[in-house]
Amino acid sequence: MSAPAAIRSGEFLSCPAAPRWRAASMVSVRAWGAAGLRVRAVAVAVRAEAEGAAGKGKGKKKAASGITKPKPISAELREFVGGAEELPRTEAIKLVWAHIKGNNLQDPNNKKIIVCDEKLKKIFGGRDRVGFLEISGLLNPHFPK
Known part of the structure; x- marks a missing residue:
């Protein structure tokens, strides 16, 4: 061998x-x-x-659940996102961040702080400044149970 x-x-x-x-x-x-x-x-x-x-390759997809499942949204958030009746939380956060980045709404001295414009004030309860960790918590009331 x-x-x-x-x-x-x-x-x-x-x-x-x-x-x-x-x-x-x-x-x-x-x-x-x-x-x-x-x-x-x-x-x-x-x-x-x-x-x-x-x-x-079998084409099986897992059904959306949790934060990826589309849920009904409030009128304020519906106006912000452009009229969609239902939206997953993940997509709502992505759209908010796209608006923040697109309009340069981060504080130049501290990028963790978001300076709200009129559109964001409507969905964030009238607040002028929001921390980036607060965004998902402030979106919770817009997803009624």
């Missing part, structure tokens, strides 16, 4: 014939020297595949 090529980290798992188990397993690999003596035994951990990695 000839001496096998050294197995480097990751080569065993990238082999097309390598098994893909759902649960973590241990695989023993023995390397033999030229004289037929056992040189070493290497344990390789095979990690479980991520859920959905095996189902690539």
Whole structure:
């Protein structure tokens, strides 16, 4: 028997014939020297595949839930976003940030502070200045339960 090529980290798992188990397993690999003596035994951990990695290309999408699920919004926020009846919280925050960046409404001395214009004052309860961490909290009343 000839001496096998050294197995480097990751080569065993990238082999097309390598098994893909759902649960973590241990695989023993023995390397033999030229004289037929056992040189070493290497344990390789095979990690479980991520859920959905095996189902690539099947077209299945997970239904939106939580903050990504569209919900009815208040009249003030509806006016701000352009008339949409329902909107996910994530999209509402993106639209607010796009308005802030597009109109240069961040305080030049402290970028964490937002200087509100008339449109933002309507949705932020009339406040002149808002911290960037307060934005999602100030949008909560616009998503009635």
